[in-house]
Amino acid sequence: MPKIVARFEIRYSRCLDPACELVAPLPPTACTSDQLIALYRAIVRTRSFDGKAIALQRTGRLGTFASSLGQEAVPVGATSAMRENDVLLPSFREHGAQLCRGVTPLELFLYCGGDERGSDFARAREDFPVCVPVGSHAPHGVGVALAFRLRNEKRAAVCIFGDGATSKGDVAEALNVAGVWKLPVIFVVSNNGWAVSMPRGRQSAAETLAQKAIAAGFTAEQVDGNDVAAVHGAVASALERAREGGGPHLIEALTYLLFDHTTADDASRYRDDAEVTRHWPEEPVLRLRRFLTALGHWTKTDEQRLFRETAVEMTAAADLYLATPPQDPAIMFDYTFASLPAELAAQRQAALGRIDFAASVGKTSNRTD
Numbered sequence: 454m455p456k457i458v459a460r461f462e463i464r465y466s467r468c469l470d471p472a473c474e475l476v477a478p479l480p481p482t483a484c485t486s487d488q489l490i491a492l493y494r495a496i497v498r499t500r501s502f503d504g505k506a507i508a509l510q511r512t513g514r515l516g517t518f519a520s521s522l523g524q525e526a527v528p529v530g531a532t533s534a535m536r537e538n539d540v541l542l543p544s545f546r547e548h549g550a551q552l553c554r555g556v557t558p559l560e561l562f563l564y565c566g567g568d569e570r571g572s573d574f575a576r577a578r579e580d581f582p583v584c585v586p587v588g589s590h591a592p593h594g595v596g597v598a599l600a601f602r603l604r605n606e607k608r609a610a611v612c613i614f615g616d617g618a619t620s621k622g623d624v625a626e627a628l629n630v631a632g633v634w635k636l637p638v639i640f641v642v643s644n645n646g647w648a649v650s651m652p653r654g655r656q657s658a659a660e661t662l663a664q665k666a667i668a669a670g671f672t673a674e675q676v677d678g679n680d681v682a683a684v685h686g687a688v689a690s691a692l693e694r695a696r697e698g699g700g701p702h703l704i705e706a707l708t709y710l711l712f713d714h715t716t717a718d719d720a721s722r723y724r725d726d727a728e729v730t731r732h733w734p735e736e737p738v739l740r741l742r743r744f745l746t747a748l749g750h751w752t753k754t755d756e757q758r759l760f761r762e763t764a765v766e767m768t769a770a771a772d773l774y775l776a777t778p779p780q781d782p783a784i785m786f787d788y789t790f791a792s793l794p795a796e797l798a799a800q801r802q803a804a805l806g807r808i809d810f811a812a813s814v815g816k817t818s819n820r821t822d
């Protein structure tokens with residue numbers, strides 16, 4: 454009779470269910486009315502930034518934007534549990550996380566508008582810039598955690614990516630090394646059920662994405678990703694353990710994106726509208742607002758004031774962004790190579806409007822005007 458040599462289980466937890474019932478105790482750092490209101494303000498602020506970014510993009514004043522509508526509780530819950538000197542490695546849908554870390558809406562608008570100065574954060578200096586190549590920041594998170602270990606610092610890295618990223622080799626390798634070296638890194642999988650048009654069921658045959666950490670030799674769990682207190686609690690405990698040498702942890706937060714993949718996408722071509730409608734009642738803002746209101750901690754006046762405040766903040770940031778003179782186009786050439794290859798030197802001159810690029814490389818121009 455072969456004997457069983459390994460067993461595992463993945464636990465799923467939530468504090469507030471979609472009906473706003475408290476089904477488990479709130480975590481110690483997200484249980485007072487002040488703490489819950491701070492989390493509520495942060496998810497509303499994220500949504501307000503999101504709305505402004507989409508409006509700017511739709512009017513041709515911002516580049517492609519990846520909305521986080523409906524999944525704000527994951528980045529906010531995760532980063533609200535971090536200490537200032539921990540390090541965040543966000544992917545492209547984590548502006549809520551960056552806002553919580555002190556990155557300003559102006560910096561985020563600049564970044565989304567293609568201006569590199571937006572990634573030169575005035576605060577959160579050690580946080581990483583947005584990572585667009587899917588999952589490629591997971592090994593960087595491991596590197597950051599290794600640096601903390603080598604320097605004997607009680608700090609941890611938090612690396613956030615999507616469900617689709619867990620199919621990448623980069624993520625598998627990062628989990629593996631984090632497990633072998635027991636590094637202080639927390640992986641947060643923001644599982645919104647889709648990787649562009651690829652549904653979760655066709656991305657992996659594994660029952661949970663969390664169990665990929667078990668294969669790498671460390672602990673993992675699932676949480677309700679629309680319950681900001683549950684995400685906060687899971688990340689807070691994981692960070693505490695990691696800083697004390699307990700090693701990595703993976704949290705698969707189950708959420709849902711109520712918007713298209715990006716402003717360049719039309720999800721109705723591959724995703725049923727009925728599926729989206731079904732998820733609206735579970736979204737995180739509504740859930741926490743109803744809970745706070747039922748306890749008497751939040752009123753209509755509070756709500757109106759918060760919406761006004763965040764709208765004013767985002768409009769002011771957008772105005773500043775729109776009034777920012779563009780960067781000198783020379784910098785994209787000047788900071789890439791130590792000495793510029795000849796063909797790029799010609800492009801540099803052309804970009805600066807000093808020569809006709811097509812003529813300089815001996816080709817006829819395609820211009821028809």
Ligand SMILES: Cc1ncc(C[n+]2csc(CCOP(=O)(O)OP(=O)(O)O)c2C)c(N)n1
Pocket residue numbers: 546585586587614615616617618619645647648649714
């Ligand atoms: C290496 C790489 N391959 C492909 C893409 C194009 N792409 C952008 S987002 C995305 C899907 C990501 O899905 P997931 O990790 O679930 O994140 P989500 O977009 O759902 O937040 C893909 C394939 C990319 N950015 N990088």
Ligand SMILES: [Mg+2]
Pocket residue numbers: 615616617643644645646647648649
């Ligand atoms: Mg996804």
